[in-house]
Amino acid sequence: MSKPQLFMLHFAGGNSDSFNFMHSYLGEFKLETIELPGRGASSDEILIKDFSTAANYIYTQIKKRLTSKNFLIYGHSMGASLAFKVTRMLEEDSITPLCLIVSGNAGPKIKENKKRYLLEDKEFITEVTKLGGLPLEFLESQELLDYFIPILKADFEISEENNLGSESIIKTPIYAIMGDVEKHVEDITNWSKYTTSFFNYEILTGNHFFIFNHTERLCSVIKECYKKNVAKKALDLLTEKMQ
Template sequence: MKKPQLFLLHFAGGNCYSFQFMKPLLHDFEVIALELPGRGRRMDEPLLNDFDAAAKDLYRQIIGDITDAPFLIYGHSMGASLALRVTNLLEDAGKRPVAVIVSGNAGPGLERSRMRYLLDRPEFIKELELLGGLPPEIIENEELFGFFEPVLRADFEIAERNNLVSEPPIQSPLYAVMGSMEENVERIDNWMAYTRGRFASEVLEGDHFFIQRHPHRIAGIISSFYHRMYAMPQS
């Protein structure tokens, strides 16, 4: 029997290697880590800075990779927002994920109106330090940071200019996870409005990149939620 496919959608500034810390714990799945252009294995492609274009890019990757095995989607932060749109595109094409797991994001409509991608470099760096996740050796190395900065700015623009407030709910069940110190963590159940399927949520200790502190729990959520939803009859 084929393993279920797990598609991973990275956070701002991430790439196909961003979830390496968790992949050894996901041995029940065929793990497929996606990435947007302009980084990792797609370094030679131009960056995207438009949410719709990014979602369509990920959708095309998934459509090209799915087999007859069941599949699910996991996205963190920017990847969580993209997961919602991508799932709608997949469902419109008759390809419904068994489950969708989102983390580091309280869902559409709750983000403060801000355009961090337009900040000057010192202010942009302050924002990155507040979020965490970017090693100090990158921030403190001017040449190295200069390499990552365009990718980060493009991804922040994707994340901050999304048009998801009026996004229709998906049919797939959804599990939302956030860190206890994240902005809007108390409103995590906002995600409930964006699924017609089963919904569950959980808060784990930590900041925006709490997933790096809880790889076993995140992997456990992905696995257990998938198996629970796969066992249920789908309408």
Template sequence: MKKTDKSQLFVLHFAGGNIYSLRFISAFLTDFEVIPLELPGRGKRMTAPLLHDFEEAADDIYRQIITQRNHMPFMIFGHSLGAYLALAAAQRLEQQQQPPACIFTSGNAGPGIRSTHNWHQLNDQDFIEKLTTLGGLPPEFLDSPELLEFYLPIIRADFKLAEKSSFASHRINIPIYAMMGSKEKTMGEIGNWQQFTNALFRYSLFEGGHFFIDEHAEKIAAIIRTFYHSISSTVKEKLS
């Protein structure tokens, strides 16, 4: 893959997602190189086995970022499960003196908030009901036993990653910008993300539920661009 001279944004999908899940953001960020990543077992990595251990998943994302980085500053955006992976990858990158300029977390109030769910252990019918409440299961899935049979193991494996995630106790020295939908039950706890950084913390709430991102792509892109440029001088000083 040819590397550009643009600042990069690595995008991490939600549970059951792939590299195409958040591609709508790219249209509003043409001044950046937007690189969607995906875990094994789906999309272009369909033949690779699914991961069931969060640390292995975080290592996988870390390796993908290291491999595709250019010489420019970069950012990480993660939605839901992707938000956990963004933080875990940032911790690893900082330990290797290659930290992102900032990370953006979306649809997730952060580690430690109501983390006792074990949805991945539910039977198929109850699991589907839970997924339906989140709004991320397309209607055509419910009408197709074949699609459900194919995708449910992927979604279930990803939920296990999210529900069994763990994090090192140290804070990162990387700015965090958190976003959530106003209808999410844990939106009032979005400030929880602040305890995971020693650097700048900001957040925004959007009208909508867990998948508010589908309705606010342009606004989210504007936040990413504005926040990056607000800290870019500090980032460039660190790189020089």
């Protein structure tokens, strides 16, 4: 029997290694980190800067890699917005994840009216640093900055120009997690408007990159979401057969 799959969508500036810190806690899943072009193993490819194009790319990758009837999608920050969009696209193909887990994101229509990707490099890095998550060695190396700034700006353009609206409602359950000092954490229940199914949320201590300090809890949430929703799916199928 094949393992359930967990598709993981990285944050702005991330890559296929962004969730390595979680791997040892998630051995029961086949982990699939979807990496946008222009970084990591795909560094020779052209960066995507458009939200819909990025969503289509991820959708294609998931369809190509999908081997299990039981799978979940998890995304952090930019990855959460893309995960939501892609879940809607999959549902339109009659492919429904067991659950969508989102972190570092308060959902559609809740965002700052900023276009940080248009800033000059120095101002841009100052803004990105406020979110946390940038190691000191990154900030002290011009070589690393020269490599990562175009990636970060492309991803911020994807995130800040996303076109998610109230028309985007899914039937997949949603579990949302945010850090208690993140901007818009008070709006976390906004996600409940965008699913016709189960919704739950949790607030943990920390800033936008709280996930690095709560690895065990984050992975526990993913496992709990799997167990609850795979059981519900089995019950729904049994009920359907009996009717």
